Amino acid sequence: MSPLLRLEGIRKSFAGQEVLRGVDLDVAEHEVVVLVGASGSGKSTLLRCINLLEQIDDGRIVLAGDDISDPRVDADRVRSRIGVVFQHYNLFPHLRVIDNVTLAARHVHKMGKTDAAGRGLRLLTRIGLADKAREYPDRLSGGQQQRVAIARALATDPALLLLDEITSALDPELVGEVLDLVRSLKEQGATIVMATHEMAFARDVADRVVFLDGGVIVEQGAPDEFFDHPREERTRRFLARLAH
Numbered sequence: 657m658s659p660l661l662r663l664e665g666i667r668k669s670f671a672g673q674e675v676l677r678g679v680d681l682d683v684a685e686h687e688v689v690v691l692v693g694a695s696g697s698g699k700s701t702l703l704r705c706i707n708l709l710e711q712i713d714d715g716r717i718v719l720a721g722d723d724i725s726d727p728r729v730d731a732d733r734v735r736s737r738i739g740v741v742f743q744h745y746n747l748f749p750h751l752r753v754i755d756n757v758t759l760a761a762r763h764v765h766k767m768g769k770t771d772a773a774g775r776g777l778r779l780l781t782r783i784g785l786a787d788k789a790r791e792y793p794d795r796l797s798g799g800q801q802q803r804v805a806i807a808r809a810l811a812t813d814p815a816l817l818l819l820d821e822i823t824s825a826l827d828p829e830l831v832g833e834v835l836d837l838v839r840s841l842k843e844q845g846a847t848i849v850m851a852t853h854e855m856a857f858a859r860d861v862a863d864r865v866v867f868l869d870g871g872v873i874v875e876q877g878a879p880d881e882f883f884d885h886p887r888e889e890r891t892r893r894f895l896a897r898l899a900h
């Protein structure tokens with residue numbers, strides 16, 4: 657079966673410094689791939705390239721058979737097929753929770769206000785925050801805001817979810833509710849590529865762990881294999897540093 661997402665030889669430089677140095681990665685439908693690696697290893701850049709927020713210098717990105725790295729593609733349409741959540745919950749502060757969630761559906765998919773609101777409410781129900789629909793984001797905890805950001809990312813019914821360090825800015829006691837939501841999305845069949853420092857979560861939920869170092873994939877494997885029997889010296893050093 658062909659993968660939902662295929663990355664072929666992805667290269668990306670900033671000001672002459674190569675940050676991604678030939679990344680190949682296939683992600684199957686319903687698979688949860690967790691990217692790990694030290695700060696600066698290229699995780700965010702890779703996710704931003706997949707979502708066309710960065711233009712790759714070389715290689716190819718194929719989503720469900722479509723070459724989305726072709727400069728002629730409509731980037732907005734591609735982005736509506738890919739849900740993204742970043743570290744800092746970037747909800748619009750002047751919009752109520754429900755309007756944050758439905759904005760993309762209304763503008764990109766030209767969904768009517770009533771349809772979008774109905775869909776938004778169903779999404780909020782799914783994440784357990786239907787009672788916050790009329791609130792403004794600053795009335796929500798950080799964990800609730802990140803859950804709303806996830807609901808917003810799901811509003812266009814994307815084929816793929818990209819999650820970049822979505823718990824890194826949260827107080828420790830708020831991390832669990834966000835990771836629980838990711839776990840339930842996986843159970844519902846979502847295809848997810850996420851960068852995280854939450855190794856216990858990676859071990860528990862990932863189908864595959866991918867270790868990036870210096871802009872290349874050094875090692876990847878099933879979580880138990882990866883964490884208990886790393887093959888590469890660089891992986892061992894990375895894991896040893898985490899243990900301290």
Ligand SMILES: Nc1ncnc2c1ncn2[C@@H]1O[C@H](COP(=O)(O)OP(=O)(O)O)[C@@H](O)[C@H]1O
Binds near residue numbers: 693700701
């Ligand atoms: N827009 C940018 N301009 C210049 N350098 C960047 C930019 N984005 C990322 N970088 C550099 O690319 C490298 C990889 O960064 P990043 O992808 O954010 O890594 P990670 O998410 O793994 O911490 C870093 O050296 C970072 O400074």
Ligand SMILES: [Mg+2]
Binds near residue numbers: 699701820851
């Ligand atoms: Mg990052």
